[in-house]
Amino acid sequence: MTSKQQHYVRSSFSKGAAKLGISILQTAKQPHKAFQHARYFGIPANTKLEKSILERTLATPKVQALLANRPSQIWPDFEQMAAMPQGSLGWCVQRRLERLGISFLVNQAQVPESQTDEEFVITRGARLHEIHHTILGLPITVAGEAAATAFYASSGSSPFQIGILSSWMLRGAYEPSEHRLIWDAIGFGITVGQKVPDLFSPRWEEGWERSIIDWQDELGITELLKASPFQDEFATIYGLSL
Numbered sequence: 001m002t003s004k005q006q007h008y009v010r011s012s013f014s015k016g017a018a019k020l021g022i023s024i025l026q027t028a029k030q031p032h033k034a035f036q037h038a039r040y041f042g043i044p045a046n047t048k049l050e051k052s053i054l055e056r057t058l059a060t061p062k063v064q065a066l067l068a069n070r071p072s073q074i075w076p077d078f079e080q081m082a083a084m085p086q087g088s089l090g091w092c093v094q095r096r097l098e099r100l101g102i103s104f105l106v107n108q109a110q111v112p113e114s115q116t117d118e119e120f121v122i123t124r125g126a127r128l129h130e131i132h133h134t135i136l137g138l139p140i141t142v143a144g145e146a147a148a149t150a151f152y153a154s155s156g157s158s159p160f161q162i163g164i165l166s167s168w169m170l171r172g173a174y175e176p177s178e179h180r181l182i183w184d185a186i187g188f189g190i191t192v193g194q195k196v197p198d199l200f201s202p203r204w205e206e207g208w209e210r211s212i213i214d215w216q217d218e219l220g221i222t223e224l225l226k227a228s229p230f231q232d233e234f235a236t237i238y239g240l241s242l
Contacts, residue, residue, distance in 0.1 A: 016044075020044065023038055023041050023163070028171045041164055043163075044160050045160040050160055053158050057156065060198075060201075066200075067117050067121075076208055078094050087213065087240060089204065089208050089211075089215055096238070097130065121200075132151070135219070136192065137233040138230060138233070142182060145168060146189065147189035149168060151199075154189065155197040168182055184229040191227070202215075
């Protein structure tokens with residue numbers, strides 16, 4: 001007796017799996033060329049599965065409340081941030097990027113004045129990446145990006161983020177000396193994602209001058225940060241101790 005063979009329609013995700021694998025492998029091998037190798041990471045981002053994740057996010061009460069009263073899309077420039085109180089969120093963001101030699105945060109002219117809810121969430125999510133790096137004390141290294149991506153992947157199950165995370169997970173195969181720190185960072189990101197799953201809906205734009213310590217206390221991540229594999233980041237960049 002033979003069972004009837006099942007036939008499934010191949011999704012755009014499965015059709016692009018080989019190309020996605022190329023981006024994963026190339027990025028793991030040459031992380032300093034991540035933007036160049038990232039061209040196929042958009043494949044999972046354009047799937048129905050990713051769209052369902054976004055729709056689920058849009059439907060959450062916290063995000064609905066944020067969308068009902070959107071914070072300003074005009075963010076302070078670097079000079080304004082530098083003039084904010086020492087230790088404030090804005091001051092720390094500017095300090096971090098200045099130390100890293102990054103002279104921009106976002107081109108305000110490229111942010112449309114009118115956006116759909118979906119466009120607003122996608123744009124704001126991308127812009128918040130630097131704030132998340134700052135508030136969690138994550139460096140711009142493979143390990144630092146692994147921690148951030150692990151947070152996003154574990155808190156939202158996004159195929160797009162999971163694809164990128166795969167590169168950082170594979171990095172240790174190419175560079176064994178980075179293996180331990182990368183996996184410690186991934187573990188840290190997952191822990192934060194499970195304990196504090198939402199770093200999108202806080203109204204960051206209305207608290208640039210608030211102390212970063214106050215933000216961490218409000219979010220409930222103060223104790224979690226003590227287990228971070230990047231203990232020196234706050235002291236080195238901001239002159240703060242956990």
